[in-house]
Every structure is written in structure tokens, then in C-alpha cells.
Amino acid sequence: MRTTRTAAAALLAAAALTVTAAGCSGSGGKDAENEPSSASGGGRPAATERMTVAMVTHSGEGDTFWDIVQSGAKAAAAKDNAEFLYAAHKEGKEQAQLIDSYVDKKxxxxxxxxxxxEAVKASVARAVAAGIPVVTINSGGRYSEAYGAIGHIGQDETVAGEAVGEELTARGRKKALCVIHEQGNVSLEERCAGVRKTFRGTVENLNVEGTNMPAATSSIEAKLQSRKDIDAVVTLGAPFAAASVKARGSAGSAAEIDTFDLNAAVVGQLKAGHIGFAVDQQPYLQGYLAVDAIWLHRENLNVIGGGKPVLTGPALVTEKDVPVLEELTARGTR
Structure with missing residues (x-):
């Protein structure tokens, strides 16, 4: 399933909703317990019993992608009369401990x-055994059903990578550098593997220290200096697109920079022509639908997607999509 630019435009238009996110976010493994407020437009929360929904992600500090996911989750929580809790840690062991803490809170x-x-498998199983419905989002979708989750919401990372490989081929690229900013993250590895599968050129992976942006920039710069035949750099997270643009300039390279994921900075870089294209997986929708999935299951035992993953992407966006994207990023929903 490959999303064309026409479909991407439709996705962007469909997502043009004015929603006010409730509360404030937390990160770095600390709980952020936020009382939701109603979405804009004067609506009232659902007249159902108050519930508590917790989210635990692998986000590192300062990753704006997860701010957008939380915005969607908080908007849905406000609508569904739910308290939304959030915690994150980039290391699997600590993420498992956070899951355990929410299981203990029932x-x-x-x-x-x-x-x-593998790091969180036992903790997810503990939640399922305790009768807590689990929804997985964003990464590791192929493990979701086996781990007992009621559903998975996100993009198929292999399909997304394949779409990038095809686009690089269409743009006439020959040698791509795929920048992995978190070793051991199965979704990032799947993205690069997908690029390699459909790209008619060659792909080289580069592991960088994602929590140290200056070091990551230096690693990309060194690679571009030593390999002048690299004509495309694919980053797997929005913050690393800007780092690659900087590295390209310092290395005197002419490589095109393309990236997975969006934020306001990436939209600005698309507009300025510093980036060729970006892959949008709609993080706001991932957070929103995940909370709704739990509410629907609690109230009516619904399972969205018929037990199959609910795909929120990929959609390739370019400078042509900037006018719509600028409006959405200003709202905090892209």
C-alpha cells in the first residue's frame, strides 16, 4: 500500500481540525498527569464513567514528534471524559518499569x-494479564497482536521505507545514506530496510548518537566529506533533518536531504528548498485514535481495524504541500 501525493493531500485536508490540546506534557521518564479540558467549539466530555488512560513511549528528551502525539491523545481524552497520563524513556528497561508503574496504578x-x-514484552504481558486493554502505537506493529494488544495504530515502517526508496529512484538518486539515530529501535531498522528494498541505487546505514545532536551532525558531516558520491541523505526523525542540512553545508556536499516525520522546522526547510520531501505518519492521529480505541473497547468492546493495524501513513509531502502544512503545524497537530 503506497500513498501517492494525491492521497497525501487528501490526508492533510482531512486532518484540518481545530482541536485544543489539554494539559501539558512530560518527558524523560517522569509522569505527566494532566486534567483534560474540552476540545474547542464548546463541546462537553462524553457522559460516560471517568477513566484513566496512560501512555508510555520511547521518546528521548526534546523530541517534538511526541508532543504532537500527546496533543492528539489529550484532545481525545477531553472528549472521552478521560484523565491522560504520560511518561517516556528512550531505554527499553526504563520504559518497562514505567509500564509496570501504571499497571500498579490500575x-x-x-x-x-x-x-x-523484547525489553517491554513482560511488562505488556503483565498489563494484559491484569485485564488492562493495551493499544500499541507508532513502532513494533508486527509484535502487537502476539503481545496481546487489542490493536496497533501507526504506519507500516517497511511500506514507508519502500515509498522513500521509490521516490529516491524517481528523483534519479544513486547513493543514499540512511541515518539511524537510535540503535536497537526495530522501526528505524525497518525503515532503512524498506528503502534498500525498492531503491535502485545503493543504501548505506549510518548509526549516530541521537541524544547528542552535535555529535550526530559531526558524524553525518564526516561521512559526506569522505563519500562524495552520496547524493541523498535520509534521516529517520525530523530533528535530524536540520542536522543533516548543516552537515551538508559544512562538508561541501550536494546531497539531497529527505526525512521521515514532520515538525514546524521541517516545513520551513521544505519551503526554503533545503529538504526534498518528508514522510508524514500523522502522529496527532496516532495519539487521538489510541485513546478513542481504549474508550470504545471499554464502553462497547469495539476493536477498530478488525484486529489488524490501523495505518496512519505514509504520505510523502513536498514544498507543494507547505501552505496546508504551515497552518497545521501552527496548530500543533502536525
Whole structure:
């Protein structure tokens, strides 16, 4: 399933909703317990019993992608009369401990990422055994059903990578550098593997220290200096697109920079022509649908997607999509 630019435009238009996110976010493994407020437009929360939904992700500090996921989750929580709790840690062991803490709190629903599935497997199983419905989002979708989750919401990372490989081929690229900013993250590895599968040129992976942006920039710069035949750099997270643009300039390279994921900075870089294209997986939708999935299961035993993953991407966006994207990023929903 490959999303064309026409479909991407439709996705962007469909997502043009004015929603006010409730509360404030937390990161770095600390709980952020936020009382939701109603979405804009004067609506009232659902007249259902109050519930508590917790989300645990593999986000590192300062990753704006997860701010957008939380915005969607908080908007849905406000609508569904739910208290939304959030915690994150980039290391799998600590993420598992956070999941355990929410199981101990007996939350009504749990949303987790499976970037490092083996590290959190036992903790997810403990939640399922306790009767807590689990929805996985964003990463590790192929493990979701086996781990007992009621559903997975996100993009198929292999399909997304394949779409990037095809686009690089269409743009006439011959040698791509795929920058992995978190070793051991199965979703990032799947993205690069997908690029390699469909790209008619060659792909080289480069592991960088994602929590140290200056070091990551230096690693990309060194590679571009030593390999002048690299004509495309694919980053797997929005913050690393800017780092690659900087590295390209310092290395005197002419490589095109393309990236997975969006934020306001990436939209600005698309507009300025510093980036060729970006892959949008709709993080706002991932958070929103995950909370809704738990609410629907609690109230009516619904399972969205018929037990299959609910795909929120990929959609390739370019400078042509900037006018719509600028409006959405200003709202905090892209």
C-alpha cells in the first residue's frame, strides 16, 4: 500500500481540525498527569464513567514528534471524559518499569510503543494479564497482536521505507545514506530496510548518537566529506533533518536531504528548498485514535481495524504541500 501525493493531500485536508490540546506534557521518564479540558467549539466530555488512560513511549528528551502525539491523545481524552497520563524513556528497561508503574496504578487503558519489543514484552504481558486493554502505537506493529494488544495504530515502517526508496529512484538518486539515530529501535531498522528494498541505487546505514545532536551532525558531516558520491541523505526523525542540512553545508556536499516525520522546522526547510520531501505518519492521529480505541473497547468492546493495524501513513509531502502544512503545524497537530 503506497500513498501517492494525491492521497497525501487528501490526508492533510482531512486532518484540518481545530482541536485544543489539554494539559501539558512530560518527558524523560517522569509522569505527566494532566486534567483534560474540552476540545474547542464548546463541546462537553462524553457522559460516560471517568477513566484513566496512560501512555508510555520511547521518546528521548526534546523530541517534538511526541508532543504532537500527546496533543492528539489529550484532545481525545477531553472528549472521552478521560484523565491522560504520560511518561517516556528512550531505554527499553526504563520504559518497562514505567509500564509496570501504571499497571500498579490500575489504569483503565494503556498505550505503549514497541520500539524495543523484547525489553517491554513482560511488562505488556503483565498489563494484559491484569485485564488492562493495551493499544500499541507508532513502532513494533508486527509484535502487537502476539503481545496481546487489542490493536496497533501507526504506519507500516517497511511500506514507508519502500515509498522513500521509490521516490529516491524517481528523483534519479544513486547513493543514499540512511541515518539511524537510535540503535536497537526495530522501526528505524525497518525503515532503512524498506528503502534498500525498492531503491535502485545503493543504501548505506549510518548509526549516530541521537541524544547528542552535535555529535550526530559531526558524524553525518564526516561521512559526506569522505563519500562524495552520496547524493541523498535520509534521516529517520525530523530533528535530524536540520542536522543533516548543516552537515551538508559544512562538508561541501550536494546531497539531497529527505526525512521521515514532520515538525514546524521541517516545513520551513521544505519551503526554503533545503529538504526534498518528508514522510508524514500523522502522529496527532496516532495519539487521538489510541485513546478513542481504549474508550470504545471499554464502553462497547469495539476493536477498530478488525484486529489488524490501523495505518496512519505514509504520505510523502513536498514544498507543494507547505501552505496546508504551515497552518497545521501552527496548530500543533502536525
Amino acid at each position: 489504569v483503565d487503558g494503556l498505550i505503549v510503543t514497541l520500539a524495543k519489543p
